[in-house]
Amino acid sequence: MSNNSDRMDKYSTPLRQTIDRIGSTCTDCGACQADCAFLQHYGTPKAIIEKYDFSDPANQQLAFECSLCGLCGAVCPEKLDPGELFLAIRREAVIHENGNFASYRTILAYEKRGSSALFSYYGLPDGCDTVFFPGCTLPGTRPESTWRLFAHLQRSIPALGIVFDCCTKPSHDLGRQDHFDRMFAEMRDYLCSNGVRRVLTACPNCHKIFKQYGNGLAVETVYEILSRGELPAAARGDGELAIHDPCPLRRESAVQDSVRTILRRMGITVTEMKHRRGRTLCCGEGGSVGFMRPELARNWRLIRSREAQGRKLVTYCAGCAGFLNRKTPTVHLADVLFFPEKALNGSMRGAGSPLTYINRLILKRRFKKNLAAATQRAGRNPI
Template sequence: MFNIRNTAENCISCDKCISECLFLQQFGAPYKIAKKCLASAQSYDEAAINSYHCSECSLCSAVCPVDAQPFKMFEALRRHAQEKKLFGLDQYSPLLNYERIGGIFPFKDNILPEGCKTAFFPGCTLPALFPVATRAVYSTLKQRVPSLGLILNCCSKPSKMLGCYEPHTEAISKLSQFIETNGITKIITACPNCHMTFKEFSPSFKITSIYEELLSLNISIMNTPWLKEVTVHDPCVTRFESELQESIRILLTKSGVSLIEMDHSREKTICCGEGGAVGFHNRDFAQAWKSKRIAEAEQTGVPIVTYCAGCTNFLSSAKPVAHILDLLFVKRNKIPQLPRFPFNYFNRLNIRFSARLT
């Protein structure tokens, strides 16, 4: 578990993180928060409760010049809040139910052909919002790797994000054990949250993104992208994944799409507003992040493309946003409207049924 003393001893109060973050502007510098936590149990508990105003986007750690890792502190504070039962999660029930449903029948499934060593793990939200793109990518991969498997399940990132480490560890351990027991040596992820959740668990099998895999297999994109110029929104969860970020840009440029970068991109990207599920607790903070992201994108004068279905969904309420897999694998003439409940759930079921028939 992260030691909060690390932030207390290393933060130099340069205020670089504060200048970027509404949460820190309201609740104080990481150094002060850490010192208060170490000073008294009451202050520690108060900081743990306040951590649910944080988007957990890790921008504070990205701009920190001394590696004080304030993000790790806020992550630890949420864990403390749940271990001590300081903060109820009733308002997060829609998110936790979404996680629970993703791990049970009929949404959960494992399609593992004979000799399967590699499996595609698309996550929950991509099949729900972009079923055609999900099927197209899976089909394309199977042409190169006939024994490719498909695992439909939830990585339990919401529980981890909210500080519920015991249920998260139990779920990701069970999932990883299943993968290992079935002799799978590589998982191809399509969701940034799934990608990082697996990587941080450090399983024995290899974790690679669909974007890196497409480049590695030298798969040509047959469709002509229906956007010719875009700006890329990097999900905050993968802000330190430079190879993944570069893979996205190479795929786009190889497909004939020109890029205009925003001021905050790659490691310095800013949250779409959905991070940390802060919108369930502090809607104003979530909306402020969304507005900031949209404002930067509009300065480029071109449409937004991202590789996170969750970011696509959250930002789309303010401005149409394309998902890179939809852009590269589905024939369209404009950014589509996203399906809503219950159609998003039907889409997930259709992915399962159609994969069973192929």
């Protein structure tokens, strides 16, 4: 095996800088391994850096087994973020055309459809400076809750616009940075050039992307808006729910507080998981790991299920809700807000594919018909 400095010469500058920073600071303490089966298998970040030559395509593949959940970064006493290392290695694989994208056909097709002329839609009323960006999964699995969420927000933001499009996070997380940059910049520039200044998100993944790449766009979750305003008339309940915080929002304490405030204002008893807020766990869907190492994805879900200890979960990510619900009864906050009785008694579930696609088409048509949009456009990818 070549020595470390020989290897470093073969890496791109971003990967070299990331390896330099993490390799020189990591103390091998092992704190990040405690709850991560991926790091338990491969070793601490320092050990991984020393052992593997990441110019070798075979070694690059291990980075696709990390969920990019950020838990390691939340617990590291040296304030390192090892997830950055694995994302940088994914990007390295793409630069050298070593990405194994046949395995990700399903998720990349999902992303592409999200931005297609068929599924996407921008409806911006006169004077619109704020849009609701519900993402792909919430409208597909819960079209009625999405519709009601918009209608409720519109009461306090009359010129609220709607954007159905994909934030392209799957490509971002698979290391397809050039593709992501191109797609996201096009959307962001379109919004900005049409007077949009604020984006309201319901999906944690979209939220994280807009926060990181929004370039001046103000970004808030719909839950923050709801928590400080009037709740929907239907939002009353008397059950008990344990909160699963989605990992993309682990650093967003204001969002976490808002969700708890909403549930308490509804009359619901909120209980906490062992891993919560900044130290929450991945549900198993993160980083598209399930396409590469499904057992690692299932392992995250199993840990969550054990922590639930028989309690029903509530979350504010449609992806988490779908994945966790296969093992532990899990409801989405949007359903709890608008259909509390059905959500709490377990008779309400998110739709599955292919119904999700039909739901999105019907919802798009509903918005086109009912929203007085001065500016409209349908998406960017031909399908």
